[in-house]
Amino acid sequence: MADSPFAPVSPKRRALTTPEGVDLAIEIASFGARIGAFMIDMICIYVLVMLVTVIVLLALYPTYGYAALVGFIMVALFQPSLITGVLFLSRTLWFILFEMGARGATPGKRIIGLRVVARDGGRLEASSVVARNLMRDVEVFLPLVFLVSLGSVYAMLGLGWTLIFLLLPLLNRDRMRAGDVIAGTWVIALPRIRIRDDLSVRASNRDLEFAFTPAQIAVYGAFELQTLEALLRGHDNKALATVAEVIRAKIGWPNGDDDRAFLNAYYAAVRAQLEKGLLFGKARRSKYDAPIA
Amino acid sequence: MSDRDSLLEAGQRNFRREHEADWRELEALLSKIERRSVTALSVDEAMRLPVLYRSALSSLSIARATSLDRALIAYLEPLCTRAYLIVYGVRTRAIDGVLGFFRTSWPGAVRTLWRETLVAVLLLVIGTLVGYFLVQNDPVWFRSFLPDSLGQGRSPSSSTAELSKFIYSGADVKGGWLSLFATTLFMHNSQVSIMCFALGFALGVPTAYLVVQNGLIIGALLAIYAEHGLTWNLVGWLMIHGTTELFAIVLAGAAGFRIGLATAFPGPRRRLAAASDAGRTAATVMIGVVLMLFFAGVLEGVGRQLIQSDVARYAIGTAMLLLWLGYFYLPRREVSDGR
Numbered sequence: 001m002a003d004s005p006f007a008p009v010s011p012k013r014r015a016l017t018t019p020e021g022v023d024l025a026i027e028i029a030s031f032g033a034r035i036g037a038f039m040i041d042m043i044c045i046y047v048l049v050m051l052v053t054v055i056v057l058l059a060l061y062p063t064y065g066y067a068a069l070v071g072f073i074m075v076a077l078f079q080p081s082l083i084t085g086v087l088f089l090s091r092t093l094w095f096i097l098f099e100m101g102a103r104g105a106t107p108g109k110r111i112i113g114l115r116v117v118a119r120d121g122g123r124l125e126a127s128s129v130v131a132r133n134l135m136r137d138v139e140v141f142l143p144l145v146f147l148v149s150l151g152s153v154y155a156m157l158g159l160g161w162t163l164i165f166l167l168l169p170l171l172n173r174d175r176m177r178a179g180d181v182i183a184g185t186w187v188i189a190l191p192r193i194r195i196r197d198d199l200s201v202r203a204s205n206r207d208l209e210f211a212f213t214p215a216q217i218a219v220y221g222a223f224e225l226q227t228l229e230a231l232l233r234g235h236d237n238k239a240l241a242t243v244a245e246v247i248r249a250k251i252g253w254p255n256g257d258d259d260r261a262f263l264n265a266y267y268a269a270v271r272a273q274l275e276k277g278l279l280f281g282k283a284r285r286s287k288y289d290a291p292i293a
Numbered sequence: 294m295s296d297r298d299s300l301l302e303a304g305q306r307n308f309r310r311e312h313e314a315d316w317r318e319l320e321a322l323l324s325k326i327e328r329r330s331v332t333a334l335s336v337d338e339a340m341r342l343p344v345l346y347r348s349a350l351s352s353l354s355i356a357r358a359t360s361l362d363r364a365l366i367a368y369l370e371p372l373c374t375r376a377y378l379i380v381y382g383v384r385t386r387a388i389d390g391v392l393g394f395f396r397t398s399w400p401g402a403v404r405t406l407w408r409e410t411l412v413a414v415l416l417l418v419i420g421t422l423v424g425y426f427l428v429q430n431d432p433v434w435f436r437s438f439l440p441d442s443l444g445q446g447r448s449p450s451s452s453t454a455e456l457s458k459f460i461y462s463g464a465d466v467k468g469g470w471l472s473l474f475a476t477t478l479f480m481h482n483s484q485v486s487i488m489c490f491a492l493g494f495a496l497g498v499p500t501a502y503l504v505v506q507n508g509l510i511i512g513a514l515l516a517i518y519a520e521h522g523l524t525w526n527l528v529g530w531l532m533i534h535g536t537t538e539l540f541a542i543v544l545a546g547a548a549g550f551r552i553g554l555a556t557a558f559p560g561p562r563r564r565l566a567a568a569s570d571a572g573r574t575a576a577t578v579m580i581g582v583v584l585m586l587f588f589a590g591v592l593e594g595v596g597r598q599l600i601q602s603d604v605a606r607y608a609i610g611t612a613m614l615l616l617w618l619g620y621f622y623l624p625r626r627e628v629s630d631g632r
Contacts, residue, residue, distance in 0.1 A: 024374045085480025103327045123382040131576030138491035182572025196364045226363045
C-alpha cells in the first residue's frame with residue numbers, strides 16, 4: 001500500500017507483496033463471513049449425503065424391495081457410528097478436495113467470496129489444506145458433543161475448554177482458527193468485482209454546461225471525492241439531493257440543474273484537478289490539506 | 294482549461310481505454326482456470342497469462358498512484374490477487390504430487406517425527422502394562438477400560454470357550470457384511486486418529502490420554518485372556534491388523550505431540566511459524582495414517598474373519614510391521630527434486 005497515498009487504510013488489510021514488488025493488500029475475511037460460508041457448506045454436504053442415500057435406496061429397491069429400507073434403518077439404529085462416520089468422511093473430503101482446487105475455496109466460500117491462502121504468500125500446499133481441515137472437527141463438533149451431554153461438571157468444563165477452540169478466531173487480529181494456525185494459512189475476502197464505468201467519462205459529454213472556476217473546484221480533497229463517487233454509484237437519490245444542495249451552497253452555484261448531472265460534472269472536475277496534482281507529486285488527501293495550485 | 298490540462302485528462306482516459314481489454318482477457322483466463330484447470334488453457338493462452346498478469350499488476354500500481362477512481366482500484370486489486378494466486382500457486386500435475394508424497398514426503402515426515410513416535414510407543418506400552426496388571430490384580434478394572442461397545446460381551450467372568458469363540462468367530466460371515474464391518478472399523482479408527490492429531494493443539498495432553506487409553510484396552514484384554522491361557526491366540530487375533538493399526542495410531546499420536554510441542558516450545562522461531570511448520574509435517578503424516586488405517590480396516594474386517602490360523606495371522610502381522618518399518622526408516626538416497 002506504500003505506493004498509494006489513497007488506498008483505503010483498514011485494520012483488516014495485510015501486506016502481500018508479489019515478486020514483482022506490488023503489495024496486493026489482501027483483506028482478512030470477517031468471522032461472520034466465515035460462519036456463513038461454513039453453514040452453506042454444511043447444508044450442501046448434508047443435502048448431498050441425503051440425496052445419495054435416497055438414490056442408493058431407490059437403486060436397491062427393485063432387487064430387495066422394502067428389505068433395503070429396513071436394512072438401512074437397522075444400520076442407522078444399531079451401527080450409528082457408520083452414519084456419523086459417513087458424515088465425517090464426506091465433510092472432511094468435501095473441504096479438503098475443494099480447497100485443493102485452483103480456487104482454494106469450498107462452494108460456501110465461493111458464494112460468500114472467500115478464499116484460503118498461505119500466510120507466507122506462497123503456494124497453498126496440500127499438507128496445509130489437510131492440516132486446517134483435520135482440525136475442524138475438534139473446533140466445531142467437540143463443543144457440540146459436550147453441549148449435548150451437558151449436565152455433569154465434567155461436561156461443563158469440557159465445553160468451556162473446547163469453546164476456546166471455537167472462539168479462537170475472535171481472539172486474534174487475523175481471524176485465524178486453530179486449523180489456520182497450524183496450517184500456516186489465513187482466509188481472505190476475495191470478492192468477484194465487475195469493472196464499472198468511469199464516472200468522469202459519463203460526465204464528459206455534458207461538462208460544457210458546467211464550467212466551474214478553479215476556486216470552486218479547489219474545495220475538496222480525495223476523501224471527499226471518493227465519498228461522492230460512492231454516492232454517485234449508489235441509488236440513494238435523497239442523499240444525493242442533500243449533498244448537491246450542500247455543495248451548491250458551498251461553491252455558490254445556482255439551483256436548478258439536475259442533482260445527479262450537477263454532481264457528476266462536479267466530480268469529474270474535482271477529480272481531474274486532483275489527479276493532475278498526483279501526476280506532479282502533489283496529493284490532497286482531504287479538504288484539510290492545502291489545495292493544489 | 295489549458296491545453297496541458299486536457300492532455301492530462303486524455304491521458305487518464307487513455308490509460309483505461311488501452312488496458313481494459315487486457316484486464317477482461319485476464320479475467321476470462323482466470324475464470325477458465327478456476328472452473329476447470331490450468332491444462333484447460335491452450336498454449337497461446339498459457340503464454341498470455343503471465344504477460345496479462347504483469348500488465349494488470351502494473352495497471353494497479355499506476356491506478357493507485359495516479360487515479361482517484363476508487364471503483365477501478367477495487368476492481369484491479371482482487372483481479373491481481375486472483376491472478377497472482379494462479380500464476381504463482383498452481384500445482385503441477387496431480388500425479389507428480391501423489392508420487393512425490395509416497396516417494397519422499399510421507400516417509401520423510403514420519404522420519405522427522407521419530408522422537409515423538411518413540412514417546413507415543415512408550416505411552417502405548419505403559420498403557421498396556423498398566424491395563425494388564427490392574428486387571429490381573431482386580432478384574433473390576435476391566436469394565437472401566439473396555440466399555441460394553443468394545444468388550445462386546447467379553448468380561449473377566451467369561452469362560453475359556455466364550456473367549457476363544459471370539460477369536461475364531463466370523464468365518465461364516467458373508468462377504469457383503471465383511472466389507473461393511475471393515476468400513477465401520479476404518480471410519481471409527483480414522484476419527485480417533487484425527488482426534489489424536491487435532492487435540493495435539495491442546496499441548497498434546499489429550500493426545501497422550503488417547504494413546505494411553507488404547508494401551509489400557511489392549512492390556513485389559515490380554516489380562517483376561519492370559520487367565521485362560523489364550524495369550525498366544527489373542528495376540529494373533531490382535532496382530533494381523535494391529536501392527537498396522539497401532540502403528541498408525543502411534544504415528545497420529547506423534548503428529549499430535551509435534552503440534553503440541555511446537556506450539557508450546559517454538560524455540561528460536563516465531564510461534565506461528567513453528568506451529569505451521571509442525572502442522573504441515575504432521576498433516577503429511579496424517580494423510581498416510583488414514584491410508585494405513587484403511588489397510589488395517591481391511592485386514593481386521595475381512596482378513597481376520599477369513600484367516601483362522603494363528604500362524605498365518607502372526608505371519609501377516611509381522612510382515613506388515615516389517616514392511617512399514619522398512620518403508621519409513623530404511624536409509625535411502627535423497628531424491629532432490631525439491632518441493
